[in-house]
Every structure is written in structure tokens, then in C-alpha cells.
Amino acid sequence: MATAVELRESFRDLxxxxxxxxxDFSIRVWRGLSWLERAENAESDDLEGRFISGWxxxxxxYGRLDEKQRPWGDREAMGTFLAQVWRLDHHRHIGKLLQKRQLRILRIIEDKYLCNRFWVSGGSPTKQIKRELRDSLAWIGTPKASNVLHLLFERLYVMRNQVMHGASTKGSKLNRRAMxxxxxxxxEMIQxxxxxxxxxxxxxxxxxxxxPPDGPDTKR
Structure with a gap:
């Protein structure tokens, strides 16, 4: 997996x-690399800091503005971005990573505390999770693996909400493995x-x- 330093060199070679x-491309990549490098350099026990910098x-x-210079909603922007990168991934970097990290991905999908339905409806998401696990197992390694990518980031987004909105205690033992x-x-996905x-x-x-660095009307 290429590090932020290596990716920055590849970017400069363009x-x-x-x-x-x-x-719009260059600013995204440059900003993303700066925070990826910070996440990579986080102390081994600073799990929250690593996740926050990664997010x-x-x-x-993925963040973008509409024609009226208003931010898109997170889920819409995230879904559009992931679909675009998946389409461009001619060498299957992402698909191969999904296969390589299959067990970790399935554990994240299986965690009910990372399932939005658990928090929104108050009901048990057991049936939903079982279906998602079954489908993910069938999809990984096929053209439908893009569905697993989107599902994975839905789970990561729940973790993001817990951390960013102060709904998680720093260093808590309750979510160490998940964090x-x-x-x-x-x-690894960002890389x-x-x-x-x-x-x-x-x-x-x-x-x-x-x-943009120079304001909404001038970009460098």
C-alpha cells in the first residue's frame, strides 16, 4: 500500500x-494527502486521532459544492465519489483490497453498533446484518463488489458520527476493537x-x- 509520501511523489509526477x-482535482488530492500523512503518523495508541485525521x-x-455554492449532503457526496473512483479503478486496486481485507470488512459490517438502524429505529438489526453479510460474501471478488465498498463506508460513517459528535469517550474500552x-x-481505503x-x-x-484557497471565484 502506497503511503502519503509515495502518493505525493506520484501526484507531483503528473x-x-x-x-x-x-x-478541483489538485486541491482535493493535496488536502487529502496532508491529512492522510497525519493519520499515518499518529501514535499507535491514538486510535481516535488516527480515525479523525483519516476521515x-x-x-x-469527496466533499463538493452544488451550483449555488452549497455543500452536498455527506451521504450523497460520498456515494457519488465512491462510484466515480470505482469506475476509474482499471487496475482493481480497491477490489483487490476488499478481497485482501475481507475478514476485517465482515467484522465491521457485523458490528450492530456500527449499523445505523440500531440507533435510528431502536430495533434489532440482526436480520439486516445477516442479509448484508451474506450478500457481501457473494459480491466480494465480483463486479458487484462496489456494493460492499458503499456498505463499508456506511458503517465507517456511523463511527465517524459517534466520534465527531462527541458520542464516544476518548480511550473507551467499549469500542477499542471497532475503533x-x-x-x-x-x-488503507484512502491510500x-x-x-x-x-x-x-x-x-x-x-x-x-x-x-477553495482563493475564495469561491478564483481557484489556484
């Missing part, structure tokens, strides 16, 4: 003119997503980047 002609890196990649597994997998973007995304439309 033709300068191409990078300058697509600031900021991911948010830097460790989510953080580790999130970083793969960035690898695909740098290899194939410089000519793509990624939407208007949020908070």
Missing part, C-alpha cells in the same frame, strides 16, 4: 499543466482511493471543491 488545469482526508476527497479496525481499514485518483483522475470532473 504533468504540471494537467494539475493546474483541474484545480478528514476522506472528506477532503482500531475502522481506523486501520479507513487509512487506494488516492492511488486511483492520481493514476486516472486528473482529467475527471470532481465537482466544485469546498472552500
Amino acid at each position: 504533468p504540471k499543466e494537467d494539475r493546474q488545469n483541474n484545480p 478528514i482526508a476522506f472528506n477532503a476527497l 482500531r479496525e475502522c481506523g486501520t481499514l479507513l487509512l 487506494s482511493l488516492l492511488e486511483v485518483m492520481i493514476e486516472h483522475g486528473v482529467g475527471e470532473d470532481w465537482g466544485n471543491v469546498c472552500f
